Amino acid sequence: MVAALLVLGACSAGDGPAAGRGPGQPTHAPTAAGVAVGSVRTLAGMTVPRAVHTATLLRDGTVLVAGGFGLGDDAALASTERYSPATGRFTKGPRMSTPRLGHSATLLPDGRVLLAGGFGAGGMVLDSAELYDPATGRFAPAGRMGARRADHEAVLLRDGRVLLVGGTGPRFDFLASAELYDPRVSRFSATGSMAQRREGHTATPLRDGRVLVTGGHVGRHEQLEIHRSAELYDPAAGRFARTSLMTVRRHKHDAVRLADGRVLLVGGSDERDNAGLYHSAELFDPGTGRFQPTGDLRGARYKLRSTSMLLRDGRVLVAGGASGPEVYQPRVGSFAPLAGSLGRAPLFAAAVLLPDGGALLCGGYSLTGPASNTAWLIRP
Numbered sequence: 001m002v003a004a005l006l007v008l009g010a011c012s013a014g015d016g017p018a019a020g021r022g023p024g025q026p027t028h029a030p031t032a033a034g035v036a037v038g039s040v041r042t043l044a045g046m047t048v049p050r051a052v053h054t055a056t057l058l059r060d061g062t063v064l065v066a067g068g069f070g071l072g073d074d075a076a077l078a079s080t081e082r083y084s085p086a087t088g089r090f091t092k093g094p095r096m097s098t099p100r101l102g103h104s105a106t107l108l109p110d111g112r113v114l115l116a117g118g119f120g121a122g123g124m125v126l127d128s129a130e131l132y133d134p135a136t137g138r139f140a141p142a143g144r145m146g147a148r149r150a151d152h153e154a155v156l157l158r159d160g161r162v163l164l165v166g167g168t169g170p171r172f173d174f175l176a177s178a179e180l181y182d183p184r185v186s187r188f189s190a191t192g193s194m195a196q197r198r199e200g201h202t203a204t205p206l207r208d209g210r211v212l213v214t215g216g217h218v219g220r221h222e223q224l225e226i227h228r229s230a231e232l233y234d235p236a237a238g239r240f241a242r243t244s245l246m247t248v249r250r251h252k253h254d255a256v257r258l259a260d261g262r263v264l265l266v267g268g269s270d271e272r273d274n275a276g277l278y279h280s281a282e283l284f285d286p287g288t289g290r291f292q293p294t295g296d297l298r299g300a301r302y303k304l305r306s307t308s309m310l311l312r313d314g315r316v317l318v319a320g321g322a323s324g325p326e327v328y329q330p331r332v333g334s335f336a337p338l339a340g341s342l343g344r345a346p347l348f349a350a351a352v353l354l355p356d357g358g359a360l361l362c363g364g365y366s367l368t369g370p371a372s373n374t375a376w377l378i379r380p
Contacts, residue, residue, distance in 0.1 A: 157180075359377070
């Protein structure tokens with residue numbers, strides 16, 4: 001099963017910070033393309049190695065890290081841990097009710113975290129969900145999803161519901177279906193389906209409340225088909241509609257909404273997997289409904305979903321998928337490297353933007369090694 005896990009779409013690491021820059025927030029001057037910025041520092045490691053896990057910033061500024069698979073073992077983990085920015089250390093947390101990897105973790109408006117689906121014991125695709133309550137430090141059941149799904153995307157909608165879309169079901173049955181979780185009644189309900197089945201895709205909330213879904217794939221090995229298509233979900237209508245095509249086919253990429261409302265897509269790969277990594281990036285403009293190229297990444301990367309974050313000054317930190325993090329500068333449409341190195345390319349790692357503007361990146365595996373407990377503090 002390990003070989004199967006290494007080609008899975010990345011897990012969701014929860015929703016990023018609100019994609020908008022408020023009055024009084026700084027504007028960063030463009031940096032020359034070859035000039036390194038920021039810093040990378042290795043932290044004390046997690047309590048256990050993890051990959052295909054999730055990391056969620058809680059309201060108190062600490063980070064919940066949950067599930068994944070561990071060192072030399074593709075079995076899903078039920079363990080969790082908390083990272084404290086104040087101490088720079090991880091401590092063991094409570095166990096989830098069931099082991100999970102390739103699940104989603106979404107911070108709800110009331111401060112609880114919804115953990116849904118994923119692969120469980122024996123590789124079974126789960127339809128269960130649970131809620132973590134930071135006030136009690138406990139997990140509680142959150143009902144059953146309408147479908148068993150793993151490697152799906154989860155997005156918090158403006159009305160407080162959570163959209164879960166795509167992924168894979170039992171026997172690698174790739175899914176076009178989507179569903180909604182309503183925390184007020186702790187119940188899942190069906191909504192419209194996508195035009196195409198997708199795994200390894202992204203889902204990004206737009207300013208107007210719609211959700212942009214891009215790329216992904218269907219099939220495995222010789223039957224692998226990577227999508228160039230994108231779709232828009234309208235929560236008011238409960239339906240998906242096709243939008244324009246991306247500039248290239250992408251899967252295992254990342255997507256971030258910029259301060260001006262556009263969406264930046266970075267990296268990914270073609271059918272050759274790690275032999276076909278992308279340097280390219282592109283922008284989606286909700287106003288025109290079109291994609292257009294932007295500057296290339298300095299390092300080709302994939303399996304980085306949910307490790308790219310909008311910074312307070314409007315730049316974007318691209319942390320995972322390669323040995324060197326970098327920063328996208330929307331004002332000039334180019335990427336700048338960060339000073340320092342991760343030492344390896346963390347694949348299927350997890351990341352969050354911390355309250356002080358730094359970023360935590362943790363775990364992941366590499367092409368030359370198993371899941372790791374290494375964690376880094378990135379100062380962009």
